[in-house]
Amino acid sequence: MVDYVLSPLFNGLFMAMVVFLFTTGLTLIFGILRVLNFAHGGFFMIGAYVAFSVVRLVGGETSMLAYLAISTVAGIVVGLLGLVVERIIFRPLQKVDEAYSLIATYALLLITEGAVKAVWGVSFHSVATPDLLGGAVFAGDLFMPTYAIFIILVGFASYALLEWVLQHTDTGKLMKSVASDPWMAGMLGVNVPRFYTFIVVLGFFLAGIAGGLLLPNQTLSPNLASTFVIQAFGALVVGGMGNIRGTFLAAIMLCVIDSFGSLLFSEVPGLFFYIAMTAALLLRPQGLIAGARL
Amino acid sequence: MLEAGPLDMFYGDSHIIQGVSIAVREGEGIAILGRNGVGKSTLLKGLMAGGPLVRGPIRHEGAEIGRLSNFERARRGFGFVPEDRRIYPHLTVAENIAMSGHAVRAGAAPHTLDEIYGFFPMLRGLSNRLGFELSGGQQQVLAIARAVYARPGCLLLDEPTEGIAPVIVEEIAERLIEMRRASGLTLILAEQNVWFARACTTRLYLLDSGRVVFAGSWPEFDAQPELSARYLAV
Numbered sequence: 001m002v003d004y005v006l007s008p009l010f011n012g013l014f015m016a017m018v019v020f021l022f023t024t025g026l027t028l029i030f031g032i033l034r035v036l037n038f039a040h041g042g043f044f045m046i047g048a049y050v051a052f053s054v055v056r057l058v059g060g061e062t063s064m065l066a067y068l069a070i071s072t073v074a075g076i077v078v079g080l081l082g083l084v085v086e087r088i089i090f091r092p093l094q095k096v097d098e099a100y101s102l103i104a105t106y107a108l109l110l111i112t113e114g115a116v117k118a119v120w121g122v123s124f125h126s127v128a129t130p131d132l133l134g135g136a137v138f139a140g141d142l143f144m145p146t147y148a149i150f151i152i153l154v155g156f157a158s159y160a161l162l163e164w165v166l167q168h169t170d171t172g173k174l175m176k177s178v179a180s181d182p183w184m185a186g187m188l189g190v191n192v193p194r195f196y197t198f199i200v201v202l203g204f205f206l207a208g209i210a211g212g213l214l215l216p217n218q219t220l221s222p223n224l225a226s227t228f229v230i231q232a233f234g235a236l237v238v239g240g241m242g243n244i245r246g247t248f249l250a251a252i253m254l255c256v257i258d259s260f261g262s263l264l265f266s267e268v269p270g271l272f273f274y275i276a277m278t279a280a281l282l283l284r285p286q287g288l289i290a291g292a293r294l
Numbered sequence: 295m296l297e298a299g300p301l302d303m304f305y306g307d308s309h310i311i312q313g314v315s316i317a318v319r320e321g322e323g324i325a326i327l328g329r330n331g332v333g334k335s336t337l338l339k340g341l342m343a344g345g346p347l348v349r350g351p352i353r354h355e356g357a358e359i360g361r362l363s364n365f366e367r368a369r370r371g372f373g374f375v376p377e378d379r380r381i382y383p384h385l386t387v388a389e390n391i392a393m394s395g396h397a398v399r400a401g402a403a404p405h406t407l408d409e410i411y412g413f414f415p416m417l418r419g420l421s422n423r424l425g426f427e428l429s430g431g432q433q434q435v436l437a438i439a440r441a442v443y444a445r446p447g448c449l450l451l452d453e454p455t456e457g458i459a460p461v462i463v464e465e466i467a468e469r470l471i472e473m474r475r476a477s478g479l480t481l482i483l484a485e486q487n488v489w490f491a492r493a494c495t496t497r498l499y500l501l502d503s504g505r506v507v508f509a510g511s512w513p514e515f516d517a518q519p520e521l522s523a524r525y526l527a528v
Contacts (some may be wrong), residue, residue: 173389177382184380186364187342189397189444193363 002141004263006039012259013252014233015147018157018214019249021230024158025206025242030198031242031294032179034098037092038105038233041225042112043081043204047074047211049120052220054125064132071212076209079201086200091193109225127171129216154213159248166244166294175199176294179242231255234273240281240287243294250288253280295320295448295480301350303333303340310336310346312504316482323474323481325491328501328525334484335377337501338452340375341482342367343458363471368397373446377453377484379437383426387417390425390440395443404443413469414439431462438466442473448480455487467493496501500525 026040051074055062062070089108093101097223128134133147166172178195186192218224220251234254239246260274280288299315310333318324326334338349343364352360359367368374369397372396382390390411398404411418414435420428424520428436434454441449455463467490474494485491491498492512500508500515502525508515514523 043474122313151492173385177393178385181380181386183344183364184376184382185396187344187368187380188378188394188440189365189368189375190393191396 006139006142008201008259008263009256010142010144010148012150012256015259016252016255019228019231019235019255020155020248021158021213022152022207022212022228022236023247023251024210025160025203025243026232027239027244027247028206028234028294029200029203031244032175033090033094033196033212034117034242035093035101036098036105036205037108038102038229039085039112039292040105040107040203041227042109042116043078043207044211044228045116045222045224047078047208048082048215048218048220048224049116049211050074050077050208051212051215052127053120053123055215057280061128064130066215067130067133067212071215074212075205075207075209078211079205081158081208082121082201082204083197084202086197090196090200095199113222113225120220122222123175125220126218127215127220133216151213151217159244160165162244163279178291192274216235216279234277238277238284238287238291243289246287246289276277296482297352298341299350299353299518301337301348301352303336303346303348305336305346310358311340312498312506314501314504314506316499318480318482320447321474321478321480322497323470324391324423324444324497325484325494325495326482326501327488327491327498329407329486332441332501333504334501335452336504338374338450338484339376339484341523342372344374344376349437355500360528361459364479365396369395369399371399371447373397373441373444373449375437375449375451375454377456379430381436381440385425387421387425388421388429390436391417391443392443393406394440397446399445399447404445406446410439410443413442413473416465422436430517431458434458435466436463438469445477446479448482450482450484453486454482454483455485463490465488468497470494476493486526488522 003151023042026037029035029037054070054073058066061095088106093104103225127293129147133150135146137144152254166176178190178192182192235247235251238251238254254273257276258270258273261275265271295318297317300313301311301315302309302313303311316324328334328336336346339345341352343362348360353357354370359370372497382393385393388407389408395404416432416435417439418431438451438454454466470481471494474481481494483491483495498515499506499510500521507525508521
């Protein structure tokens with residue numbers, strides 16, 4: 001029971017929340033600007049490196065509070081980079097075909113990898129988990145690392161917060177309105193370009209904070225940028241291209257199926273993510289939550 | 295209040311509007327008449343920076359606004375109701391109306407919802423209904439109410455009567471006439487419905503293939519019945 005049901009379920013859920021936290025900013029930017037940001041992983045990586053540098057600066061050991069504060073700092077730094085990226089790359093992309101954004105943001109991904117190599121070097125680094133999250137909880141025979149429980153909780157809380165903002169606040173309703181019809185929003189007096197800037201900064205902030213939060217779980221290297229890219233795009237596409245709820249559900253579905261699949265067919269780990277993704281797209285090509293933006 | 299032209303407007307290589315000049319005084323109502331495809335919508339969208347490439351001067355209250363983007367024009371007091379209405383399906387009627395709060399001019403306040411429901415009583419009972427639950431006629435009235443909410447100085451309506459039940463068309467005409475009288479609203483109306491256009495405006499521009507083929511008052515238009523036969527009859 002534990003080995004074949006609860007444990008893979010827990011692991012799948014943990015991976016799902018890692019993927020979801022990684023993907024929120026990507027989803028937000030794609031949902032509203034229709035720019036598929038290939039460089040998202042690069043900025044997630046920069047967030048992780050910034051957090052790493054701050055950890056080094058304050059002396060290695062980090063308390064829970066410091067870990068959260070450092071992740072927020074990483075979010076702010078990457079958010080500010082987003083401000084620059086929006087001005088010089090995303091804004092011109094608004095005027096051209098969507099295919100150009102793939103090329104431009106892929107180039108940006110290469111630039112982030114090069115920048116990370118130049119600033120932090122190519123050697124591998126890692127950071128200790130904060131003391132409070134270093135342990136594990138046993139529920140019967142089920143082994144649950146505290147850090148994984150924490151990430152699952154943060155994932156669910158982030159989803160609940162984003163969903164609440166989107167459905168019940170004026171800002172969220174404006175986001176949905178601009179996402180579904182930016183032209184009319186402009187006609188009604190909404191400063192759409194400035195709103196896009198705000199969304200990009202927010203999306204990059206989320207990428208950076210995810211980089212900080214997930215840092216204790218990662219080995220830092222310039223390859224980190226592409227670590228979650230496949231899973232992230234899988235969740236984004238299966239979710240219905242740019243809505244938070246769909247991405248959340250798709251991340252859970254794909255990662256939990258993958259977790260069970262990797263357990264049963266341990267010689268092909270990770271394969272079931274693609275099988276689940278293919279099946280989902282064959283059955284619901286429009287995505288889990290279709291039609292709705294955000 | 296608005297002097298534009300001669301204007302040329304393009305979509306890609308298509309030269310849609312060719313040397314059109316229009317002018318409207320404060321509080322005046324003008325109609326842009328013509329068959330489908332003569333460029334009425336393009337002209338209105340061009341005035342609102344809403345799509346076509348525009349060449350030529352557009353002066354509003356003495357200032358050149360041709361370089362302003364759509365939201366900046368909206369904030370100068372232009373309320374636009376596009377032909378496809380563009381009601382937000384996920385927002386309630388009240389939230390749709392309040393969206394144009396972004397277009398309120400500096401130092402001014404929007405209408406209250408209660409005032410809006412006073413102008414358009416049919417919306418009062420629908421206040422909490424979502425956009426996608428409305429009929430075409432209700433959406434049209436809502437689109438106008440939404441534009442009016444920001445207290446625009448000039449309302450641009452693109453074929454508000456298209457596909458709308460006659461009883462609602464009459465209702466819309468009454469409201470527009472009343473608002474023009476009460477608040478001195480300037481109106482630029484693109485239409486094919488001559489009865490409606492005549493009821494709401496004092497002058498008209500007749501368009502054919504992107505050019506103005508007649509400009510004048512309604513009596514002048516009536517004095518040349520061949521215009522209607524040639525440029526409006528189906």
